[in-house]
Amino acid sequence: MKKQHDFTQGNILKQLILFSGPIMLTNLLQTSYQFADSLWVGNLLGGNALGAVAVSSTIIFTVLSFVIGLNNAALTILSQQKGRDNEEGLKNYLNAFVVILTVLSVTLGALGFIFAEQFLQLLGTPENMMTSAKAYLQINFLGMLFLFGYNFISTVLRSLGNSKTPLRFVMIAVALNIVLDPLFIAGFNLGVEGAAYATVISQGIAFLYGIIFVLYRKLAPFSIPTLPTKQEVGLILNLGIPSGLQMAVIAAGVAAIMSVVTGFGDDVVAGFSAAQRLDSLVMLPALALGTAVSSMAGQNIGVSEWARVKKIAKYGVLYNFSIMLIIGIIVVFFAEHGVRLFIQEEEAVQFGTQYLQIIALCYPFLGINFILNGVVRAAGAMYQILVLNIISFWILRYPLTALFAHLFGDTGIAIGMGSSFLVSSLVAFLYYRYGKWRKKELFRT
Known part of the structure; x- marks a missing residue:
C-alpha cells in the first residue's frame, strides 16, 4: 500500500494546516452541490418543486445521519489501526465496514423505495407536492449504495491521512451535477425526477471513479469482501450506533x-x-x-x-x-x-x-x-x-x-x-x- 500521511511524528501545526485545508474545500463543494441543486430546481421548475425536493431531502439527511455516524466510527477505528501500523487489522476492519455498509445501503434503499410515500405523509407533505416528492425520494433511495460508498471512501482515505484525494471525488460529483441538472430537468423534460437522476448519476460516477482510483493507486487495502468476525461487527456497531x-x-x-x-x-x-x-x-x-x-x-x-x-x-x-x-x-x-x-x-x-x-x-x-x-x-x-x-x-x-x-x-x-x-x-x-x-x-x- 502506498505510504499515507503518518501523524505520529512530524510538525503538528504544519500537518494540521495542510491536512485540514482540502477537507475545508471538500465541505465547501458539498455545500455548493446542494446549493446548485436548489438553484436549478427553483429557477427551472418553481417554488412547488423546490418544496418537494426540500421535504424529500429532510428524509435523505436523516438516513445520511446514520451513515455519518458509521463513518465517524470508521475514522476512529481505521485511524487507530493506521497509527498502530497494524496492516492486517486495518485490512480486516476495512472489509467489515464494506460488508456492513453494503448490506445497510441495499436494505435502506429497498425499504425507502417501498415506504417513500408513508415517510412523506409522516412529515405532512402537502398533496400538491406528494407526486414529485415521492418520485424524487424513490430515485434517491435507489442510488443509496452510491451515497454510502461515495462518503465512505473519503472517510477511509482521511483516516489514513489523505485529505487531498477525496477532494478530487467531490469535484467530479459537483461538476457532473451542475451539468446534468439542467440537462435532465429541462433538456430531457424530466422535471423533479431529472434532478434526482442527475444527483444519483453524479454520485454513482464519483463512487465508481473513487473505487478504481483507490485500487489502482493502492491507497487503501481493499480486498474481495468476506464475512467479518463477530468481534469486528460488535466494535463497529458499538461505536457506530x-x-x-x-x-x-x-x-x-x-x-x-x-x-x-x-x-x-x-x-x-x-x-x-x-x-x-x-x-x-x-x-x-x-x-x-x-x-x-x-x-x-x-x-x-x-x-x-x-x-x-x-x-x-x-x-x-x-x-x-x-x-x-x-x-x-x-x-x-x-x-x-x-x-x-x-x-x-x-x-x-x-x-x-x-x-x-x-x-x-x-x-x-x-x-x-x-x-x-x-x-x-x-x-x-x-x-x-x-x-x-x-x-x-x-x-x-x-x-x-x-x-x-x-x-x-x-x-x-x-x-x-x-x-x-x-x-x-x-x-x-x-x-x-x-x-x-x-x-x-x-x-x-
Missing part, C-alpha cells in the same frame, strides 16, 4: 429551536432561515478542523502518544479560534449584504442581520466543541460524545434560546444561542480535561 444517534439528537435540537423562532412570525422565520444558510458556510472551517483533529488524534491514540494528542488538541483549538474570530469579525461588518443574497423583505433582513451580528463573535466557542469532541471521539468514546451533544442541545441551547427569547423578544434568540456556545465549549473542555475518555481501549495490545 451512538455516533448515528448524535446526529439524530442534533437534528431534533435544531427542530426544537425552530419552534421558538416560528413563534415570532414570518419575518423572523425568513430572517433566521437566511442567517442559518450563512451559518452553515461559516461553520465549514470548524467542521473540517474537527474531522482533521479526529484523524490525527486517532493515529496517535493508537500508539499511546498522549503528548502529541494533547498538542493536537491545543493547536486545533488555537487554529480554530483564530480562523473563526476573523470570520466572525467579517460577518459583523457584512451581515446585511449576506442576508440580502437570500431575502429582500426589510423586517426579515433587519432580524437576520441583527442575529448574525450578535452571534458572530460566539462562533469560535462553538468551534472549540468540534475540536475537543473530535479528539475525544478519536479515542472511541462515542457514548460520551452523545451525552455531550444532549447537554449542548437539550440542556443548554434550546432552553437558553427559549428563555432569552421570552425575556428579550426576537433579539433573545441570538443571545440564547450565543451564550449556549460559550457554556457548551466550557463543558466540552471540562470533559476533555477531566473525563475518563483516555482509558477507552478499542483493541487489545
Whole structure:
C-alpha cells in the first residue's frame, strides 16, 4: 500500500494546516452541490418543486445521519489501526465496514423505495407536492449504495491521512451535477425526477471513479469482501450506533429551536432561515478542523502518544479560534449584504442581520466543541460524545434560546444561542480535561 500521511511524528501545526485545508474545500463543494441543486430546481421548475425536493431531502439527511455516524466510527477505528501500523487489522476492519455498509445501503434503499410515500405523509407533505416528492425520494433511495460508498471512501482515505484525494471525488460529483441538472430537468423534460437522476448519476460516477482510483493507486487495502468476525461487527456497531444517534439528537435540537423562532412570525422565520444558510458556510472551517483533529488524534491514540494528542488538541483549538474570530469579525461588518443574497423583505433582513451580528463573535466557542469532541471521539468514546451533544442541545441551547427569547423578544434568540456556545465549549473542555475518555481501549495490545 502506498505510504499515507503518518501523524505520529512530524510538525503538528504544519500537518494540521495542510491536512485540514482540502477537507475545508471538500465541505465547501458539498455545500455548493446542494446549493446548485436548489438553484436549478427553483429557477427551472418553481417554488412547488423546490418544496418537494426540500421535504424529500429532510428524509435523505436523516438516513445520511446514520451513515455519518458509521463513518465517524470508521475514522476512529481505521485511524487507530493506521497509527498502530497494524496492516492486517486495518485490512480486516476495512472489509467489515464494506460488508456492513453494503448490506445497510441495499436494505435502506429497498425499504425507502417501498415506504417513500408513508415517510412523506409522516412529515405532512402537502398533496400538491406528494407526486414529485415521492418520485424524487424513490430515485434517491435507489442510488443509496452510491451515497454510502461515495462518503465512505473519503472517510477511509482521511483516516489514513489523505485529505487531498477525496477532494478530487467531490469535484467530479459537483461538476457532473451542475451539468446534468439542467440537462435532465429541462433538456430531457424530466422535471423533479431529472434532478434526482442527475444527483444519483453524479454520485454513482464519483463512487465508481473513487473505487478504481483507490485500487489502482493502492491507497487503501481493499480486498474481495468476506464475512467479518463477530468481534469486528460488535466494535463497529458499538461505536457506530451512538455516533448515528448524535446526529439524530442534533437534528431534533435544531427542530426544537425552530419552534421558538416560528413563534415570532414570518419575518423572523425568513430572517433566521437566511442567517442559518450563512451559518452553515461559516461553520465549514470548524467542521473540517474537527474531522482533521479526529484523524490525527486517532493515529496517535493508537500508539499511546498522549503528548502529541494533547498538542493536537491545543493547536486545533488555537487554529480554530483564530480562523473563526476573523470570520466572525467579517460577518459583523457584512451581515446585511449576506442576508440580502437570500431575502429582500426589510423586517426579515433587519432580524437576520441583527442575529448574525450578535452571534458572530460566539462562533469560535462553538468551534472549540468540534475540536475537543473530535479528539475525544478519536479515542472511541462515542457514548460520551452523545451525552455531550444532549447537554449542548437539550440542556443548554434550546432552553437558553427559549428563555432569552421570552425575556428579550426576537433579539433573545441570538443571545440564547450565543451564550449556549460559550457554556457548551466550557463543558466540552471540562470533559476533555477531566473525563475518563483516555482509558477507552478499542483493541487489545
